[in-house]
Amino acid sequence: MPDDALLGSLLAAVDASPDDVPLRLHVADLLAARDRLPEALAHCTQALSRAPGDPRAVALLQRLTAAIARPVEPGFDWGRAEQELGPLEAGFAQEYRPDAVTEDVERPSLTLADVGGMEQVKQRLEMTLLGPMRNPELARAFGTSTAGGLLLYGPPGCGKTFVARAVAGELGASFYEVGISDVLDMYTGSSERNLTQVFEAARRNAPCVLFFDEVDALGQKRSHLTHSSSMRNTVNTLLAELDAGRNEGVFVLGATNHPWDVDSALRRPGRFDRMLLVLPPDAPARAAILRHHLRDRPVSGIDLDRLTRSTEHFSGADLAHLCTTAVERALADSVRLGSVRPVGMADLDAALAEVRPSTGPWFATARNVVAFANTDGSYDDLAAYLKQNRKL
Amino acid sequence: MSGAASRVAQLRTLRRLDDAERTAREALAADPQDAAVLTELAAVLLSAERHADGLAAADAAAALAPQDERVHRVRGVLLARLGRHTEALHAGYAAVSLAPNEPFAALGYATVLQIAGRLDDAQRVALRAVELAPAEPAAHLRLADVASDRHDLVTARRAYAETLRLDPDNAAARHDLAVLDLQAHRPGDALRGLVEAGRMDPTQPLVLRNIAAVVWRLAWLLRIVLVVGVFVVIAAGGGDGATPSVPVRIGGALVLGVVAVASWRTLRNLPASTRPATLAAVRADRPLAFTCVALAVCVGLFGAVAVTGIGVVAVLVWLVLALLAIVAVVVGLARRRRTPS
Numbered sequence: 001m002p003d004d005a006l007l008g009s010l011l012a013a014v015d016a017s018p019d020d021v022p023l024r025l026h027v028a029d030l031l032a033a034r035d036r037l038p039e040a041l042a043h044c045t046q047a048l049s050r051a052p053g054d055p056r057a058v059a060l061l062q063r064l065t066a067a068i069a070r071p072v073e074p075g076f077d078w079g080r081a082e083q084e085l086g087p088l089e090a091g092f093a094q095e096y097r098p099d100a101v102t103e104d105v106e107r108p109s110l111t112l113a114d115v116g117g118m119e120q121v122k123q124r125l126e127m128t129l130l131g132p133m134r135n136p137e138l139a140r141a142f143g144t145s146t147a148g149g150l151l152l153y154g155p156p157g158c159g160k161t162f163v164a165r166a167v168a169g170e171l172g173a174s175f176y177e178v179g180i181s182d183v184l185d186m187y188t189g190s191s192e193r194n195l196t197q198v199f200e201a202a203r204r205n206a207p208c209v210l211f212f213d214e215v216d217a218l219g220q221k222r223s224h225l226t227h228s229s230s231m232r233n234t235v236n237t238l239l240a241e242l243d244a245g246r247n248e249g250v251f252v253l254g255a256t257n258h259p260w261d262v263d264s265a266l267r268r269p270g271r272f273d274r275m276l277l278v279l280p281p282d283a284p285a286r287a288a289i290l291r292h293h294l295r296d297r298p299v300s301g302i303d304l305d306r307l308t309r310s311t312e313h314f315s316g317a318d319l320a321h322l323c324t325t326a327v328e329r330a331l332a333d334s335v336r337l338g339s340v341r342p343v344g345m346a347d348l349d350a351a352l353a354e355v356r357p358s359t360g361p362w363f364a365t366a367r368n369v370v371a372f373a374n375t376d377g378s379y380d381d382l383a384a385y386l387k388q389n390r391k392l
Numbered sequence: 393m394s395g396a397a398s399r400v401a402q403l404r405t406l407r408r409l410d411d412a413e414r415t416a417r418e419a420l421a422a423d424p425q426d427a428a429v430l431t432e433l434a435a436v437l438l439s440a441e442r443h444a445d446g447l448a449a450a451d452a453a454a455a456l457a458p459q460d461e462r463v464h465r466v467r468g469v470l471l472a473r474l475g476r477h478t479e480a481l482h483a484g485y486a487a488v489s490l491a492p493n494e495p496f497a498a499l500g501y502a503t504v505l506q507i508a509g510r511l512d513d514a515q516r517v518a519l520r521a522v523e524l525a526p527a528e529p530a531a532h533l534r535l536a537d538v539a540s541d542r543h544d545l546v547t548a549r550r551a552y553a554e555t556l557r558l559d560p561d562n563a564a565a566r567h568d569l570a571v572l573d574l575q576a577h578r579p580g581d582a583l584r585g586l587v588e589a590g591r592m593d594p595t596q597p598l599v600l601r602n603i604a605a606v607v608w609r610l611a612w613l614l615r616i617v618l619v620v621g622v623f624v625v626i627a628a629g630g631g632d633g634a635t636p637s638v639p640v641r642i643g644g645a646l647v648l649g650v651v652a653v654a655s656w657r658t659l660r661n662l663p664a665s666t667r668p669a670t671l672a673a674v675r676a677d678r679p680l681a682f683t684c685v686a687l688a689v690c691v692g693l694f695g696a697v698a699v700t701g702i703g704v705v706a707v708l709v710w711l712v713l714a715l716l717a718i719v720a721v722v723v724g725l726a727r728r729r730r731t732p733s
């Protein structure tokens with residue numbers, strides 16, 4: 001194609017005169033037009049390093065940032081982009097300082113590879129958290145990417161906590177989790193100081209991810225808390241800490257089953273300003289979950305495909321329940337027979353007749369939420385899903 | 393309060409009733425005599441509307457801590473919800489006797505009196521609670537609720553308004569005030585109130601059902617206009633409905649104008665989420681959806697009359713409305729059978 005011949009010769013020209021900023025930007029433009037965003041980005045950053053503050057380069061960088069940050073854009077390879085950027089300014093060695101708050105955080109060995117399916121969620125996490133964490137220099141070039149938190153929401157038992165723990169597994173030391181029991185401890189004890197401590201520890205160890213599980217407990221609508229000043233104060237502390245302006249390098253991640261119970265102030269820009277819907281597991285996720293739960297059990301003749309197909313709308317927790325029910329049935333039989341009878345399809349079919357998806361009530365509420373509280377479009381994903389699944 | 397009891401109370405405040413119950417039962421397994429935890433458990437089960445289970449916990453707590461006002465308060469409301477009014481009144485009275493200056497004891501007693509049907513006494517006690525805690529939204533809300541049961545709409549409206557002034561996001565007050573508007577034949581105000589209540593607390597399924605009730609009301613009003621409209625068109629045609637005539641056209645246009653003005657007056661100033669909320673309510677109620685479509689067809693028929701000037705077209709409106717009436721009767725019968733009262 002003549003077009004790409006042109007691009008090829010321009011690339012050669014750039015190689016020949018690497019300091020020609022306008023030429024480089026032109027090439028970056030052409031690459032962007034062909035959707036070769038990482039390469040475009042690499043050239044753009046090169047241009048910026050030669051002509052810092054060049055308005056054309058800055059504008060292009062912003063454009064590329066916006067394009068790359070599009071949630072549905074298929075995986076952007078941060079690692080490759082970083083490689084193409086060449087060696088970055090050194091000195092970002094992550095020294096791990098042991099810390100009172102981190103010490104008792106259990107180190108999960110889970111990684112994203114253990115999470116079945118959920119491609120969209122993984123991609124979005126890669127884009128907003130993992131990529132920038134692994135490539136802090138690149139993240140810095142992108143400017144404000146650490147401001148504002150990501151809120152995972154969806155029906156219970158569908159993997160929000162699970163996927164967050166997998167992020168923790170990917171990051172190792174740089175992950176802090178605050179769960180509901182920590183929150184209750186804060187309420188009963190010296191709440192504000194504790195929350196402040198958590199943020200301070202996270203800031204000391206930046207870059208890191210700060211994960212608030214069941215964040216509706218910590219950031220409940222203050223109008224629900226008229227009778228508890230300590231709980232109201234905690235919400236205020238959380239708001240203040242999120243705003244502190246010192247959170248450079250602290251990525252805030254939250255999860256909740258009830259985003260509509262979260263104080264609206266928490267959803268303002270700079271706080272939890274992006275929401276990500278985590279739906280009941282898709283087919284690959286269901287297969288992974290079923291496989292996981294039947295892994296160490298004596299099984300025979302399991303048709304995983306059929307099982308996966310007949311468990312649509314089941315949550316991860318429902319699938320676990322399904323497997324336990326089937327196993328119990330086989331176990332009862334084994335006890336009666338006096339010998340091991342493996343779990344078979346008949347057990348799972350019997351369990352299927354018993355166990356129903358538990359997400360119904362959540363979706364009933366979700367319908368109301370979409371009807372009343374979606375004027376700003378923050379529940380558009382949910383509305384679209386409900387439209388596709390009218391019977392839920 | 394013990395650590396466990398306050399944990400349970402906090403979980404209840406966070407509306408995590410399952411977690412609250414589990415925490416309480418775990419604490420009770422360690423110390424079955426902990427009256428504070430038993431009382432909190434009873435309150436949790438009251439919130440979960442599991443009144444019989446709640447009463448068991450409240451009875452145990454009352455035996456352990458008979459001097460604690462709160463036990464009797466919670467126990468009274470549980471008994472009332474179970475329909476055991478005499479015992480409920482005793483418990484409620486015990487609470488206010490033990491703590492005559494505690495507004496929430498008075499509120500509990502007012503609730504018990506209200507459920508027992510002693511509305512005048514309930515109002516007096518609710519007023520006392522308001523006196524004790526003039527800045528407490530719950531006190532004004534109880535007063536409003538009792539007054540509305542007594543058909544004392546002036547007091548009720550004033551108290552709902554006061555509740556909302558103190559707690560602008562009080563969905564229950566907004567909702568109940570809207571129901572008063574509907575009863576007062578102000579469907580536009582009712583619709584606005586319901587939509588606002590739904591925005592404040594989108595988890596209440598009742599709101600959507602009451603929006604459907606408002607739309608039913610509006611559909612009835614529109615039906616009356618349409619029936620009268622057919623007479624207008626026939627009269628304008630002067631006996632000959634088959635040939636186009638200018639008076640018939642004017643008659644048709646007049647009806648359309650009345651419908652348009654009435655709709656505008658009802659629906660102006662409604663909040664942004666009215667449309668999605670109303671659509672959701674209509675979609676969830678099939679007969680209502682059918683009615684709305686049929687009424688739209690009727691309005692279309694009047695449009696046809698206005699354009700063609702042929703009067704008999706309007707008679708089709710009667711046909712559609714007759715069909716609707718049959719549907720309404722059938723649905724009404726079916727619904728009565730489903731909910732025997």
Ligand SMILES: Nc1ncnc2c1ncn2[C@@H]1O[C@H](COP(=O)(O)OP(=O)(O)O)[C@@H](O)[C@H]1O
Nearest residue numbers: 115116156157158159160161162285289316317
């Ligand atoms: N995509 C997945 N792959 C593997 N297991 C999953 C997946 N999603 C959910 N699960 C399983 O379901 C369980 C419940 O998920 P969890 O993260 O606790 O739900 P949530 O936090 O959304 O309420 C997890 O412990 C995990 O075993």
Ligand SMILES: [Mg+2]
Nearest residue numbers: 160161213255
């Ligand atoms: Mg969870």
